[in-house]
Amino acid sequence: xxxxxxxxxxxxxxxxxxxxxxxxxxxxxxxxxxxxxxxxxxxxxxxxxxxxxxxxxxxxxxxxxxxxxxxxxxxxxxxxxxxxxxxxxxxxxxxxxxxxxxxxxxxxxxxxxxxxxxxxxxxxxxxxxxxxxxxxxxxxxxxxxxxxxxxxxxxxx
Amino acid sequence: xxxxxxxxxxxxxxxxxxxxxxxxxxxxxxxxxxxxxxxxxxxxxxxxxxxxxxxxxxxxxxxxxxxxxxxxxxxxxxxxxxxxxxxxxxxxxxxxxxx
Numbered sequence: 001x002x003x004x005x006x007x008x009x010x011x012x013x014x015x016x017x018x019x020x021x022x023x024x025x026x027x028x029x030x031x032x033x034x035x036x037x038x039x040x041x042x043x044x045x046x047x048x049x050x051x052x053x054x055x056x057x058x059x060x061x062x063x064x065x066x067x068x069x070x071x072x073x074x075x076x077x078x079x080x081x082x083x084x085x086x087x088x089x090x091x092x093x094x095x096x097x098x099x100x101x102x103x104x105x106x107x108x109x110x111x112x113x114x115x116x117x118x119x120x121x122x123x124x125x126x127x128x129x130x131x132x133x134x135x136x137x138x139x140x141x142x143x144x145x146x147x148x149x150x151x152x153x154x155x156x157x
Numbered sequence: 158x159x160x161x162x163x164x165x166x167x168x169x170x171x172x173x174x175x176x177x178x179x180x181x182x183x184x185x186x187x188x189x190x191x192x193x194x195x196x197x198x199x200x201x202x203x204x205x206x207x208x209x210x211x212x213x214x215x216x217x218x219x220x221x222x223x224x225x226x227x228x229x230x231x232x233x234x235x236x237x238x239x240x241x242x243x244x245x246x247x248x249x250x251x252x253x254x255x256x
Contacts, residue, residue, distance in 0.1 A: 051170060051171065054170070055170030055171075055201060055217070055218070056170075056215075056217035056218070057217070058169060058170060058175065058215035058216075058217050058218060059175070061175060061178070061215075061236075061237040061238070062236050062237050062238040062239075063236060065238075067174060067175070069171070069173065069174040069175075070171070071171050071173060072173060095216065095235055096235070096236065105174055107173070107174075110173055110177065110198075113177075114181065117177060117178045117181050118181065120178065121178065121181065121182055121237075121238070121240075123238070124236075124237055124238025125238045125239070125240060126238070127236070127238045
């Protein structure tokens with residue numbers, strides 16, 4: 001099992017945008033960071049959108065936070081994620097709208113990302129605070145700093 | 158709490174990301190409650206065919222499972238970060254199954 005934590009899995013795939021025209025655009029932006037770094041094939045991004053249309057907006061897993069993903073067989077090449085902040089928020093049609101944090105996620109292996117999920121669980125346990133704290137970031141550097149600080153506070157209880 | 162081993166299924170559309178996430182959270186809660194259970198993941202087509210005691214899933218999938226699932230109980234999770242609410246719902250589902 002890989003010991004890659006939340007921040008290792010994201011690497012430097014952070015992005016901040018003011019607005020998007022649709023949830024599809026948000027998923028595409030988050031997904032394109034994965035394509036750029038060779039984490040997924042381009043078709044994986046289309047699949048994330050397809051899956052959300054087919055199966056409903058269940059990818060919005062906590063208030064303000066979406067984690068779109070597709071199947072490992074849809075072109076996931078390695079374990080990786082990206083974090084997009086939409087400052088103006090976007091609706092997915094979910095009870096957890098409006099969404100500001102979009103975490104695109106890919107894994108080629110069902111079991112390789114336990115630590116990532118554990119740290120994600122700790123973050124989602126404070127989803128309201130997380131979204132509030134990250135939402136004021138203006139750049140990818142600020143966003144990366146904010147999440148590092150938030151995780152430190154989470155760990156310290 | 159329960160005497161026989163409970164079969165719990167965590168389900169999402171694909172059976173990977175969010176189902177695995179829920180499996181991890183549910184296992185942690187059941188350990189804490191001292192419930193003897195097996196927890197497995199399933200996608201939205203497999204999940205309703207399993208003779209599970211409890212299916213744990215998101216609201217949009219729960220709606221369709223309610224009509225055709227073979228499970229004895231369905232626990233609906235709106236906020237995956239809210240462990241306290243997931244624990245309360247699991248606890249009452251288990252009590253109902255045992256009662």
